Amino acid sequence: MLSIKGLPIRQKLSLMIMAAVLFAVVVLTTVFIAYEFYNQKQGIVSEFTTTSKIIANQSQAAITFGDTATLTENLDGLMLHRDVIASCVYDANFKLLASLMRNKTVQPCPKAPALNLSLFDTQHYVRTEPIIVDNDFQGLLYIRVSLDNLYQQQTDYLIAMLALAVLISVAVYYLSSALQTIISTPLLELQHTASQVSKTQDYSLQARKNSTDEIGDLVDAFNSMLATIKAQNDKIKEDAELLEQKIADRTRELADVNNYLAISNKELDVANKELEAFSYSVSHDLRSPLRAIDGFTKALLEDYGDELDQVAHSYMKRTRDASQKMGDLINTLLQLSRVSRKDLVPVKINISTLCQNIVDELKSRQPDRHIEVEIDPVMTVYADAKLLEVALDNLIGNAWKYTGYEARPRIEIGSYQQQGKTVYYVKDNGAGFDKRYAKDLFSAFKRLHATDQFEGTGIGLATVSRIIHRHHGHIWATSTLNEGASFYFTLNESSPEDIESDAFYGHTHNAEA
Amino acid sequence: MTAETILLVEDNEDDELLAIRALKKAATPSKVVVARDGEEALDYVYAQGKFAERNKLELPRVILLDINLPKLSGLQVLESIRSHATTRLIPIVLLTSSDEEQDMLAGYSLGANSYIRKPVDFDEFIEEIGLLGRYWLGMNRTPNER
Numbered sequence A: 001m002l003s004i005k006g007l008p009i010r011q012k013l014s015l016m017i018m019a020a021v022l023f024a025v026v027v028l029t030t031v032f033i034a035y036e037f038y039n040q041k042q043g044i045v046s047e048f049t050t051t052s053k054i055i056a057n058q059s060q061a062a063i064t065f066g067d068t069a070t071l072t073e074n075l076d077g078l079m080l081h082r083d084v085i086a087s088c089v090y091d092a093n094f095k096l097l098a099s100l101m102r103n104k105t106v107q108p109c110p111k112a113p114a115l116n117l118s119l120f121d122t123q124h125y126v127r128t129e130p131i132i133v134d135n136d137f138q139g140l141l142y143i144r145v146s147l148d149n150l151y152q153q154q155t156d157y158l159i160a161m162l163a164l165a166v167l168i169s170v171a172v173y174y175l176s177s178a179l180q181t182i183i184s185t186p187l188l189e190l191q192h193t194a195s196q197v198s199k200t201q202d203y204s205l206q207a208r209k210n211s212t213d214e215i216g217d218l219v220d221a222f223n224s225m226l227a228t229i230k231a232q233n234d235k236i237k238e239d240a241e242l243l244e245q246k247i248a249d250r251t252r253e254l255a256d257v258n259n260y261l262a263i264s265n266k267e268l269d270v271a272n273k274e275l276e277a278f279s280y281s282v283s284h285d286l287r288s289p290l291r292a293i294d295g296f297t298k299a300l301l302e303d304y305g306d307e308l309d310q311v312a313h314s315y316m317k318r319t320r321d322a323s324q325k326m327g328d329l330i331n332t333l334l335q336l337s338r339v340s341r342k343d344l345v346p347v348k349i350n351i352s353t354l355c356q357n358i359v360d361e362l363k364s365r366q367p368d369r370h371i372e373v374e375i376d377p378v379m380t381v382y383a384d385a386k387l388l389e390v391a392l393d394n395l396i397g398n399a400w401k402y403t404g405y406e407a408r409p410r411i412e413i414g415s416y417q418q419q420g421k422t423v424y425y426v427k428d429n430g431a432g433f434d435k436r437y438a439k440d441l442f443s444a445f446k447r448l449h450a451t452d453q454f455e456g457t458g459i460g461l462a463t464v465s466r467i468i469h470r471h472h473g474h475i476w477a478t479s480t481l482n483e484g485a486s487f488y489f490t491l492n493e494s495s496p497e498d499i500e501s502d503a504f505y506g507h508t509h510n511a512e513a
Numbered sequence B: 001m002t003a004e005t006i007l008l009v010e011d012n013e014d015d016e017l018l019a020i021r022a023l024k025k026a027a028t029p030s031k032v033v034v035a036r037d038g039e040e041a042l043d044y045v046y047a048q049g050k051f052a053e054r055n056k057l058e059l060p061r062v063i064l065l066d067i068n069l070p071k072l073s074g075l076q077v078l079e080s081i082r083s084h085a086t087t088r089l090i091p092i093v094l095l096t097s098s099d100e101e102q103d104m105l106a107g108y109s110l111g112a113n114s115y116i117r118k119p120v121d122f123d124e125f126i127e128e129i130g131l132l133g134r135y136w137l138g139m140n141r142t143p144n145e146r
Helices: A009-058 A060-065 A068-079 A148-200 A214-307 A310-341 A351-365 A385-402 A435-440 A460-470 B013-025 B038-045 B074-083 B101-109 B122-139
Strands: A084-091 A096-101 A118-120 A124-133 A136-146 A346-350 A372-375 A380-384 A410-418 A421-428 A475-480 A484-489 B004-009 B030-035 B062-066 B092-096 B114-117
Touching: A009 A060, A009 A068, A009 A118, A009 A124, A009 A136, A009 A148, A060 A068, A060 A124, A060 A136, A068 A084, A068 A096, A148 A214, A214 A310, A214 B013, A214 B122, A310 A385, A310 A460, A346 A351, A346 A385, A351 A372, A351 A380, A351 A385, A351 A410, A380 A385, A385 A410, A385 A421, A385 A460, A385 A484, A435 A475, A460 A475, A460 A484, B004 B013, B004 B038, B004 B122, B013 B030, B013 B122, B030 B038, B038 B062, B038 B074, B062 B074, B062 B122, B074 B092, B074 B101, B092 B101, B101 B114, B114 B122
Parallel strands: A372 A410, B004 B030, B004 B062, B062 B092, B092 B114
Antiparallel strands: A084 A096, A084 A136, A118 A124, A124 A136, A346 A380, A410 A421, A421 A484, A475 A484
């Protein structure tokens, strides 16, 4: 079976046709031979029934008279038939009266054969015919017929049939070879087209349609499948080209943006340089005249103080105070610009110690003020030490300043966890501020209090806010007027943008005694 | 050496006057020589140009050097003085009104002995100049003094 499966479809088809035809030939031949054999046998039976009846009739007188010579003569007539090989005549007592054998090898007459015998064994036909005289059983005729000729005839038939089968096979072979192409040719063409398509990837090929049968349908289906694939391929190609075009466009746009960014960066660098130069000259050039104003006013006071009246003295004091104030303003402005420019160098900072130092410094400057200060003792964070100090300096300094009119001033510095982040706070019970102006708190030069009440430049909280934002943190404040203010801030909240942020990650609240 | 000479290198007349006044207030018995720019300062130190007649061997006891100067900057003057064998040991105090870290770092790395930020408050200035004068002219002894 396996070998048949592997055969090409042409040979399969030829084999199928041949097998079918040969099967028909064999069946027909077998039936024919069997029928002929049966017919021949019937012929033998019918022939010898008649013959034996005639001989039996002819023998009636001879048997009555025991005329064996006549009986033998009758038998001799029987032997004229070439197939009869033995003939015997018995009297009523089955005594053999006459017998004739074709040759010596033939079996002798049986002793007492049955009456009305008519049977075939493998080699012979045996028949007995009773000889009846006036309704009396007078004797029995026995005939044995050879079937050799019958068999010979059958063999001849068989040979003839085989020869015919061979002839038919050859004829069928050629005929089927021609016939199978009706089916195999379109299939092979289809197969050829399919392999051509898979080899060349050319989906524009089409298979030729030769018939309107199932193979024709198959060709149609195949062609429409190819057309679909081609259409899809074209679409994919088109899409791919479109996509490539888009990518190229985006890449170009990106390059443009990058260029633009590079230029912007350069401009930013230039602007930064300019800013640096500007703040340098501000710090140098603006301070000089101030120093002169202050210095010469002082010189005037020292050298000519005696000649001036009290009003002149007070004017001079105001002059000196104003120049002093302007000096402070310049300093804080410079600090704000420096806070923006400085590179962040994050290190682990003990906030508690830092706050304590700031408080100690404030205390030493104003030893007469008694403020209750409470600092959470275990606060550490990764941040830029200088900037954080500036920020805390401002926040604590503010709390210190705005509790100035409080009977029992109190400052609390601590932290708590909120949504996985550490929130630090500086609370006081001082003057506070009006909630309506809370959004202005962190803008430069915005002051919510009169200068005569609380001194200040209005830059401190702007500086703090900038420091917190540079650490990717948030700052906000709550307050009730005259009951105090609370400033909250977080550090490094947003995702890291650059290396400076990495060091901050996840170290916001390490307990450290 | 009879008179202690202080070389004050300052382009701003106001600052110059105030500095001299402060030095006087601090009662430092010294002669103050003023140079207006970096070139003049080097001319004095090396006794050249308009100071060519000066005794070359008399070096200033201390130089108060402003950083922002016309022609040669204070840092260039400092570099030059520190690069000459005869002058490299003169005490030099940088004076500036800027408090930029970079100036301070540059000054110290070039070999400045001290750094004073000129404060707006004249009282503070007198205090600092006085401290300086007492330190460099009084207690501190330099290798020049034999």
